[in-house]
Amino acid sequence: MKEEYIKITVQELKAEAASYGDFNPDGLCILFADNISFMLNEENIEHYILTISQYVDTNYYHEFIIAFTEDKQFLIDPTFGQFINNGTKLIRFLAWPGDVLKTKENGEKFTEELLNQGLYEVTESDVKSYLSSFDITKQNEDIDFSFQKLRKVNNK
Numbered sequence: 001m002k003e004e005y006i007k008i009t010v011q012e013l014k015a016e017a018a019s020y021g022d023f024n025p026d027g028l029c030i031l032f033a034d035n036i037s038f039m040l041n042e043e044n045i046e047h048y049i050l051t052i053s054q055y056v057d058t059n060y061y062h063e064f065i066i067a068f069t070e071d072k073q074f075l076i077d078p079t080f081g082q083f084i085n086n087g088t089k090l091i092r093f094l095a096w097p098g099d100v101l102k103t104k105e106n107g108e109k110f111t112e113e114l115l116n117q118g119l120y121e122v123t124e125s126d127v128k129s130y131l132s133s134f135d136i137t138k139q140n141e142d143i144d145f146s147f148q149k150l151r152k153v154n155n156k
Contacts, residue, residue: 002045002069006076009039010118014078029079033063036076040067047076048154055143056135060092066127066150067119073147075127078118080111083133097133104129104140 013035017028033049040047047067052058065076084098098115101107106126113120120126124147128140 002043003072003074005043006040006045006067006069006074007117007119009036010076010078013039014118017078027082029063029077032078033065033076036065036078040065045069046151048150050150052131052134055131055145056138058092058134060134062134064130066122066147068147068151073122073127074119075114075122075130076119077114077130080114080118084111084115093134094136100133100136101130104133 013032017032037047037049045067047065049063049065052062052064053060062079065074067074067076080098083093083096085096090096098111101111104110107129110120110122110126110129122130124145125140127145128143131143131145132138132140
């Protein structure tokens with residue numbers, strides 16, 4: 001039930017944004033994260049809004065969500081499309097995060113799901129791959145992330 005609600009929520013918000021015409025996700029991560037968080041709160045779904053700069057060295061501010069159901073975790077980032085090489089000049093990163101993520105284990109599927117669905121069912125390793133795609137000097141083992149630590153820090 002919670003899993004379906006999460007998926008439907010993200011899809012509805014993506015569809016609403018797309019209904020306004022040419023959809024450029026650049027800079028809308030905060031708006032999406034806040035709206036999704038509000039809707040998940042209404043259903044008492046455990047989730048956390050995070051930023052990539054909490055985990056990797058970057059001066060770029062980008063929000064994403066980790067949401068929990070009874071037995072699954074989802075990384076929600078409906079604006080990930082801004083990190084796909086579209087022929088424009090790359091700034092702020094050493095490589096396009098979308099291109100980097102595709103090279104990781106499960107990366108092709110992960111990237112495709114983020115672009116099409118706005119979310120992906122993740123393991124801790126998947127989250128680390130996502131985060132390290134924003135800082136190619138980091139390997140998964142360099143990223144200090146765990147679901148247990150996330151929950152502990154936020155639920156003191």
